[in-house]
Amino acid sequence: MVDTYLDATKRYMDIYQDLIGKYPYKKFAIVENFFQTGYGLPSFTLLGSEVVKLPFIVDISLGHEVLHNWWGNSVFVDDSRGNWCEGLTTYMADYYYKEIKGDAVATAYRNEICRKYTHYVTTQNDFPLKMFLGRSDKATQAIGYGKTAMVFHMLRKMLGDEVFYQALRDFYKNMLWQRANWEDIEKVFEKVSGLELAWFFDQWVNKKGAPVIELGETTVNKEGNVWVVKAEILQKTNEPYRLHLPVSLQLDDGIFHTTAEIKNPSDRISLQVKSRPENIAIDPYNEVFRRLHADEIPPTIDLVMGDSKIIIYPANCEDSMKAEYKKLAHILANELDSIKADTEITEAEIAQTSLFILGGVEENKISKLVQKNLPVELSLTKDAFGADAVLYGDKKDAFLVTIKHPFHKEKGIALFAGFSPEAVNKTGYKIHHYGKYSYLVFSDGNNRVKEIVSIGDSPLQRTLQ
Ligand SMILES: [Zn+2]
Incomplete structure (x- = not known):
């Protein structure tokens, strides 16, 4: 050592x-x-x-x-x-x-x-x-x-x-x-x-703040033997930033990279390439500091922890489990959060707020909301959490999984559960170290799986036709 x-x-x-x-x-x-x-x-x-x-x-x-x-x-x-x-x-x-x-x-x-x-x-x-x-x-x-x-x-x-x-x-x-x-x-x-x-x-x-960038209108035309791509880049902050913004074109035979200097609420760029462009991407490798769009962000623990949220513990599970979940609820809560039992939360609250659900299937009534919105590589039953074709359901195991809120893509829902009170006790307080991940598995308090789920198309990328 x-x-x-x-x-x-x-x-x-x-x-x-x-x-x-x-x-x-x-x-x-x-x-x-x-x-x-x-x-x-x-x-x-x-x-x-x-x-x-x-x-x-x-x-x-x-x-x-x-x-x-x-x-x-x-x-x-x-x-x-x-x-x-x-x-x-x-x-x-x-x-x-x-x-x-x-x-x-x-x-x-x-x-x-x-x-x-x-x-x-x-x-x-x-x-x-x-x-x-x-x-x-x-x-x-x-x-x-x-x-x-x-x-x-x-x-x-x-x-x-x-x-x-x-x-x-x-x-x-x-x-x-x-x-x-x-x-x-x-x-x-x-x-x-x-x-x-x-x-x-x-x-x-x-100055405080960060740019918010959007991709406006795009066109592609063949002029002689070159392809001309025109794109409008929009800035959504009150004062636009002056930026060196990377732009990439996916061509039918490779990738074309360039940097566009922008400084207005709306700038038009024009790019010429020799091969057919198929796709345009603005800042695809995050070279520029900026506030991201909801669609660019995967569901992660930070998505939930960064928002004011309701932490929901199970009212009707076994006593020692309930005690651990309630203890954890207080560890996770900050001043903007509230803590409620799954029996007292309302439909309206569920529909409007980021949620942190404690307890698995058959423990917490709200867990079904997560269960039915999981991505295909994950599964959840009363006996096990499944990730990438491996099932975790030992008494020592605990897991955490996050999804985007089904009604608000800028909000999230996290679910944490353990298969014994000890597993909850040894794991729960470590959650905040893993904010960037979408799902986690722990065994005996030790991290075994930590992954970020992949997301779909970014609003800063577009297929050109
Ligand atoms: Zn330092």
Whole structure:
């Protein structure tokens, strides 16, 4: 265990010395302590003992803490104008390791950032990055960590890797042992790129919110020996963003990628290709930070947890089970939620609200709503939960499954049940660690299955004819 940590630490240090500059401290030690999340502290890192046991720790949290020796502990944060450091560290650690694993993994992570923002951030709790101090809940995390990471991603895509990393190296060198703010970042990126970037930092750092993009009218015509695709791209926010928006055309013999610069409520783009275009997709790999459409989002735990919801426990199941479910209801509830028995919830409430159902078939009366709306790869009976042709129904097993609300595609329904009180007890409190997933199976409190169901066509993609 210790060796794994030392190896990993050294690997991370090598990565960041190459990317940013020389390691600023003499030694690096890892101290396991009682904190529940990692804290980057000068020249050593504290990792909570629970966190150390989670399987992903060596991949993500450790590298994140190592990187804080550069961002946060050597270049300090000027808190008066927003904390840029957590998002940059997230981008260069958490996100960077996904990129190393491959494009699909990186795309899924960017999509997850946009989903978290879409689920947890509303016009009421949103704020600009220049106001971010630290995370206190899912919304502040989605903004301060997630949105900031995407802002650095868009900057990197726009300027290219060479300029991006050179600017970060200069930033580190210039600001070592000093307090830095977003304006310092803006200045160094302008200097290294030679571009005027005030518009970029103004829309992403000084203003709150996220773009909402739609695909308007599309046409395709053959002109001579080329195909011309025209598409209207719409922005639905009050103030439109200036964006470098990736656009892809699926051709009958390959894929054509380009980037469209848009900045109006409605922009028309025209693309010429030599082969027949079959499909157009706007931002198919989530390169741009934006609020997602309901149809772009799979049903996940976050969809339910991010909404005000009714948590429904079973009134008439066995006593020890009922006690566990009621206890869990209070763990899951936040201030906007209500908790009700399956015998007291009304039809109208069921039809209008996101729901978190506790108890399986023959325990909770409302469970049938989930049972009859499951995707084909999942099944639910009183004896077992089935996922991808495997049945889980042991006494030690517990499962969670989410669906889109049958009457409101922007709302969700989750169902959690265990096959014994112990299974519920050992599993329930872990649910919030798995927010991005659609269904989960646990055995004896250990996660065995975690999957996101696939979704259908995106409103930003269209077949051309
Ligand atoms: Zn951090």
